[in-house]
Amino acid sequence: MEVVNKNSVLSFIESYKLHHILFWACYHFVWWTVYTGSPSEVLESFEATHSVIKYLGYVIYQAIGIYFCLYVLMPKYLIRGKYFKFFTYVIFVVVAMAILICSNYFLAASFSDSSAYVLFNIDPATPVTIFKNNALPSCISAMTLGMSIKLAKNWVASQKRQQLLEKEKLETELKFLKSQFNPHFLFNTINSIFVLINKNPEMASESLVKFSNLLRYQLYECNSTYIPLKNELAYIESFIELENLRQNDNFDLELNLPKLVEDTPIIAPFILIPFIENAFKHLSEDAEQKKWISLHVSVENGQLYFELSNSANFEILHHMPEGISYSGLGLKNVKRRLYLVYKDAHSVIIKKSKDIYTVKLQLTLAKEVMAPLKKISI
Numbered sequence: 001m002e003v004v005n006k007n008s009v010l011s012f013i014e015s016y017k018l019h020h021i022l023f024w025a026c027y028h029f030v031w032w033t034v035y036t037g038s039p040s041e042v043l044e045s046f047e048a049t050h051s052v053i054k055y056l057g058y059v060i061y062q063a064i065g066i067y068f069c070l071y072v073l074m075p076k077y078l079i080r081g082k083y084f085k086f087f088t089y090v091i092f093v094v095v096a097m098a099i100l101i102c103s104n105y106f107l108a109a110s111f112s113d114s115s116a117y118v119l120f121n122i123d124p125a126t127p128v129t130i131f132k133n134n135a136l137p138s139c140i141s142a143m144t145l146g147m148s149i150k151l152a153k154n155w156v157a158s159q160k161r162q163q164l165l166e167k168e169k170l171e172t173e174l175k176f177l178k179s180q181f182n183p184h185f186l187f188n189t190i191n192s193i194f195v196l197i198n199k200n201p202e203m204a205s206e207s208l209v210k211f212s213n214l215l216r217y218q219l220y221e222c223n224s225t226y227i228p229l230k231n232e233l234a235y236i237e238s239f240i241e242l243e244n245l246r247q248n249d250n251f252d253l254e255l256n257l258p259k260l261v262e263d264t265p266i267i268a269p270f271i272l273i274p275f276i277e278n279a280f281k282h283l284s285e286d287a288e289q290k291k292w293i294s295l296h297v298s299v300e301n302g303q304l305y306f307e308l309s310n311s312a313n314f315e316i317l318h319h320m321p322e323g324i325s326y327s328g329l330g331l332k333n334v335k336r337r338l339y340l341v342y343k344d345a346h347s348v349i350i351k352k353s354k355d356i357y358t359v360k361l362q363l364t365l366a367k368e369v370m371a372p373l374k375k376i377s378i
Contacts, residue, residue: 021063027145028058031138050108050119057104062139065097066146074150094143098135105130189214192243203245210242222269225341226366229267229304230260233297236273240295243280251283252292258299265299265365268341272297274334275308275359282312282357289355299365306361312352 032055033039045051069090077086109116116122122130189211196204217235237257244253276295283291293310338346345364351357 020067021059024059024063024142027142028055028062028138031058031141048112050112053108053111054105054120057101057108058138061097061100061104062142065093065139066143069093069143070146070150074147090143094136094139097139097143098131101135101139102131189242196245207242207245210238210245214238214242218270225268226266227269228264229299229365230264232267232269232272233257233260236276239273239276243276247283247291250289250291252290254292254294254296256296256298258297260299265302265304267304267363267365268337271334271337271341271363272306272361274331275306275361278331278359279308279310279357282310302365304361304363304365306359306363308359310357312355312357 029039029042032042036042046055073086073089073093077083077089105120105122106116109119112119120130193204193207193211196207214235217231217238237255240253240255244251247253279293279295283293289311291311294308296305296307298305335348338348342363347362349358349360351360
């Protein structure tokens with residue numbers, strides 16, 4: 001019950017901005033303490049009615065003036081770039097606050113048997129000194145403080161909005177790149193099966209079975225930003241088996257993948273497969289040239305080392321069925337995704353010679369255990 005009552009009080013204070021009143025009351029108490037040099041003297045002054053009224057004049061008039069500037073003048077003029085009008089009105093408000101505070105000295109004196117000149121040590125010959133030495137400096141200080149807090153809050157809120165927009169932009173771009181990659185993978189695999197249909201129908205049928213398993217993994221098991229590395233490696237192995245079905249005897253494959261335990265590191269899905277797709281794409285179409293692919297993947301101290309080499313002959317064009325061509329979209333996408341997801345936590349080196357294409361990639365892997373599977377924000 002006590003907790004509920006406490007929450008209700010805090011909610012009431014927040015709803016009606018009563019903490020603002022407390023803030024300005026404390027601010028003027030501190031100001032008065034600095035002026036007199038003794039907090040106990042200030043507390044003793046509150047025993048007199050005229051001192052309380054004088055004090056409330058500072059709190060109320062300045063609070064009204066400051067919030068008028070913050071919630072009326074700033075949105076109407078400052079935010080719209082009308083700086084001259086804004087600062088002109090602010091000066092006018094500060095002077096008006098100071099004048100009202102000076103008049104409050106005389107109002108406070110009416111609750112006492114003495115005059116304002118006696119109570120507050122004002123020289124009757126130069127009453128303007130209370131304006132110059134007390135009211136105006138206090139109003140300028142309070143207005144500066146109020147506007148500084150407001151502008152700082154606006155800046156922090158703007159930064160948070162900017163960070164949120166950047167985060168949403170990155171997530172949107174990553175989703176877009178991933179959605180581009182999926183059709184690219186479908187295109188390449190269907191094209192491989194298309195080639196097999198006339199050459200070896202039985203092998204084409206076997207390829208379709210493997211292809212359906214890959215699609216199941218892609219559609220239902222890779223919807224998170226990160227997935228277990230062992231699942232991704234299993235996907236790569238199946239993909240290579242699918243591609244290997246359409247190769248002839250003039251092809252050598254060297255595959256070395258690590259055996260990972262259940263508590264595996266995690267990796268962004270489909271971050272490695274485009275390089276492997278690219279390797280099969282670059283295999284020479286020259287029947288007399290020996291074709292080979294060598295893939296080595298290892299994990300050490302939280303680092304993934306990926307090295308892929310393949311034979312290639314870039315002087316010979318790939319002769320694909322009419323209407324089908326490679327655009328290199330997958331490789332461009334994966335480079336962009338590497339930058340967005342891993343940024344400074346990765347390095348990639350691609351070397352291309354006349355007959356060898358090599359990719360060396362190093363990633364810093366996350367160490368979270370994927371049980372249950374969690375989505376990691378970027």
